[in-house]
Amino acid sequence: MKNPSEDTAAPWKALPSWLLTQTADHAHHLVSEGFNAVEARGYHYRLLATLEGLGPSSQATLSRQSGIHVSDMVATINELAERGYVERTPDMTDRRRNVISLTPSGKRHLHRLEKRLSKTQDELLAPLTVDERKELTELLSRLLSYHNSVTGNPENDWQDP
Amino acid sequence: MKNPSEDTAAPWKALPSWLLTQTADHAHHLVSEGFNAVEARGYHYRLLATLEGLGPSSQATLSRQSGIHVSDMVATINELAERGYVERTPDMTDRRRNVISLTPSGKRHLHRLEKRLSKTQDELLAPLTVDERKELTELLSRLLSYHNSVTGNPENDWQDP
DNA sequence: CTCATATCAGGCTTACTGACATCT
DNA sequence: CAGATGTCAGTAGGCCTGATATGA
Numbered sequence A, B: 001m002k003n004p005s006e007d008t009a010a011p012w013k014a015l016p017s018w019l020l021t022q023t024a025d026h027a028h029h030l031v032s033e034g035f036n037a038v039e040a041r042g043y044h045y046r047l048l049a050t051l052e053g054l055g056p057s058s059q060a061t062l063s064r065q066s067g068i069h070v071s072d073m074v075a076t077i078n079e080l081a082e083r084g085y086v087e088r089t090p091d092m093t094d095r096r097r098n099v100i101s102l103t104p105s106g107k108r109h110l111h112r113l114e115k116r117l118s119k120t121q122d123e124l125l126a127p128l129t130v131d132e133r134k135e136l137t138e139l140l141s142r143l144l145s146y147h148n149s150v151t152g153n154p155e156n157d158w159q160d161p
Numbered sequence C: 001c002t003c004a005t006a007t008c009a010g011g012c013t014t015a016c017t018g019a020c021a022t023c024t
Numbered sequence D: 001c002a003g004a005t006g007t008c009a010g011t012a013g014g015c016c017t018g019a020t021a022t023g024a
Helices: A016-036 A044-056 A057-065 A070-082 A104-125 A130-150 B016-036 B042-054 B059-066 B072-083 B104-125 B131-152
Strands: A086-090 A098-102 B086-090 B098-102
Touching: A016 A044, A016 A104, A016 B016, A016 B104, A016 B131, A044 A057, A044 A070, A044 A086, A044 A104, A044 B086, A057 A070, A057 A098, A070 A086, A098 A104, A098 B042, A098 B131, A104 B104, A130 B016, A130 B104, A130 B131, B016 B042, B016 B104, B042 B059, B042 B072, B042 B086, B042 B098, B059 B072, B059 B098, B072 B086, B086 B131
Parallel strands: none
Antiparallel strands: A086 A098, B086 B098
């Protein structure tokens, strides 16, 4: 039998790490495509979603809650502000800070992105049954929280000044 | 109950695409660390493994079989040749080609990398039982080959001139 | 001529690092 | 003073595009 996955020339194709990174790559492509179709990218969604959950916040707070690096917040907010989805106003009570807030148009955009995203999940999991999807999600969740805790990753809620 | 994963400020953390890309990120880090410890990187392993499976081959053939882009073959082979792991000699029968071959030292290096890699798989799957590892591998394999075929990805063996 | 091969230069994305000025 | 905040510049890995020179 010809079994390409265990081909002598490509033994790595059976490794969990390979399966994981390759599948994630497909996932990433699907998500990016979906976002691209409305001139958005992953950071836009994450920032808008965080903003909806928190209400108006400083960039540092948004960075912590969204997991987007502070250095990348600047450009992300610039892009969203250009499109009128967020507003950046100086914080009068602490003049180091900007207060970022979600505009009505930004909220609509966010919901658009959420719909895209949920469609993408279906495309991604297309070949799996409902039970298998649950199983996969469960296993990945366990792996992720394990490695997050091992590497000292936040992954959770914590109060912010 | 405080359930951070369904936090209103980070709804995406429950999405399969997120779990997948994040877990893959951890996997990627673990693999890279392992390779870094012996001054190697992913491309080195893939090229050496392909070379062991095929025997001496042209760069174009290696590119197709390893999935490493032709443009990146040059630098990869340079790096491996500097370290004495492969040799690049002109092909007398087709003067466009170079013949790349594995040195004994390169073979030893490859086996070193393979050992690292197999340790890494264990680290990666640490929190899962044997059955769960099989289940995960199976689900990911199905996802991967589905998406590979959908996007018209090779993933298999085919003859080479 | 067309095609394959090897090379080079560069882009893109997602993180992250480091430096810096400003303010608390 | 230490520490937080926002900004800017730059890195690195993996993947990819395009241009070019050479030869089959």
